[in-house]
Amino acid sequence: MIVTVANHKGGVGKTALAAHLAFRAAERGNRVLAVDFDAQGNLTGTLVDRSRALKADGAERLFHPDAVPVPMPGLEPNLHVLPASAALNATDRGALSQAFTAIGHLKTLSKDFGFIVIDTAPAIGLRLTTALAASRHLVVPLQLESYAVDGVASLLAEAVSISEHMNPGLAPAEFVINAINPRAKQHASTAKRLSAQFRVRTPHLRRAIAVADALAAKKPVWRNPSNSAVANEWAVLCDELLDTFGVVDWR
Numbered sequence: 173m174i175v176t177v178a179n180h181k182g183g184v185g186k187t188a189l190a191a192h193l194a195f196r197a198a199e200r201g202n203r204v205l206a207v208d209f210d211a212q213g214n215l216t217g218t219l220v221d222r223s224r225a226l227k228a229d230g231a232e233r234l235f236h237p238d239a240v241p242v243p244m245p246g247l248e249p250n251l252h253v254l255p256a257s258a259a260l261n262a263t264d265r266g267a268l269s270q271a272f273t274a275i276g277h278l279k280t281l282s283k284d285f286g287f288i289v290i291d292t293a294p295a296i297g298l299r300l301t302t303a304l305a306a307s308r309h310l311v312v313p314l315q316l317e318s319y320a321v322d323g324v325a326s327l328l329a330e331a332v333s334i335s336e337h338m339n340p341g342l343a344p345a346e347f348v349i350n351a352i353n354p355r356a357k358q359h360a361s362t363a364k365r366l367s368a369q370f371r372v373r374t375p376h377l378r379r380a381i382a383v384a385d386a387l388a389a390k391k392p393v394w395r396n397p398s399n400s401a402v403a404n405e406w407a408v409l410c411d412e413l414l415d416t417f418g419v420v421d422w423r
């Protein structure tokens with residue numbers, strides 16, 4: 173099962189959500205592979221020791237025909253990582269044939285990993301095409317400021333085009349509302365409008381410092397419980413999504 177987390181708007185919670193899905197699927201007893209397609213390397217920094225990542229096969233190796241890259245072990249049991257590297261940005265200028273190479277390598281890896289999550293850079297390009305063409309599901313975290321919502325139309329158009337031309341198995345996008353302020357009236361009305369139009373998952377995730385704190389400690393927020401309501405929200409949402417994806421709970 174391959175899942176992509178994407179939104180070409182920056183800072184909306186893609187990496188936070190990708191990391192939490194990886195943590196949760198691993199806790200549920202699955203062999204998990206987290207693929208970092210963003211040269212910023214935030215997912216890599218959360219899931220592995222960065223100095224060790226420099227010596228490992230990077231995610232950009234997926235785009236090379238020679239061999240399937242070998243994922244490195246993450247800091248958690250059951251969790252492996254194809255880390256980011258500076259070379260990733262150049263892959264967006266590659267040929268479509270390289271996307272097909274990467275899709276083939278990802279499919280090969282999916283025989284060995286029950287759950288693969290791909291964190292993407294805030295850009296539309298060959299890396300995003302590759303991730304969507306290899307995936308069964310797309311998860312779109314978004315924030316409720318109007319400019320952040322309007323921008324998803326081009327991502328959805330890209331997903332529809334890929335499902336028509338490259339990957340008929342790609343399911344309709346699952347939306348996750350992140351960094352909500354439960355007291356903001358505009359957030360409540362925008363969430364309602366979006367939920368009428370798209371598959372918006374609940375619970376909505378509120379803005380809370382506990383999230384950034386947990387990720388800085390390389391842990392999911394439910395294992396760093398400075399705020400138990402927030403911890404519960406993230407655990408329930410991740411289980412909802414993983415259940416939808418058909419990721420088994422072996423516990």
Ligand SMILES: Nc1ncnc2c1ncn2[C@@H]1O[C@H](COP(=O)(O)OP(=O)(O)OP(=O)(O)O)[C@@H](O)[C@H]1O
Pocket residue numbers: 181182183184185186187188189210212214292293294350351352377378379380381382383384385387
């Ligand atoms: N619900 C939340 N409450 C508080 N902080 C959050 C929340 N979700 C994410 N963050 C923090 O906000 C910052 C941006 O989140 P994140 O890195 O996940 O976004 P992104 O979409 O991956 O960004 P980019 O487009 O740059 O890759 C991070 O510091 C993260 O820890």
Ligand SMILES: [Mg+2]
Pocket residue numbers: 186187188210214291292
């Ligand atoms: Mg990110």
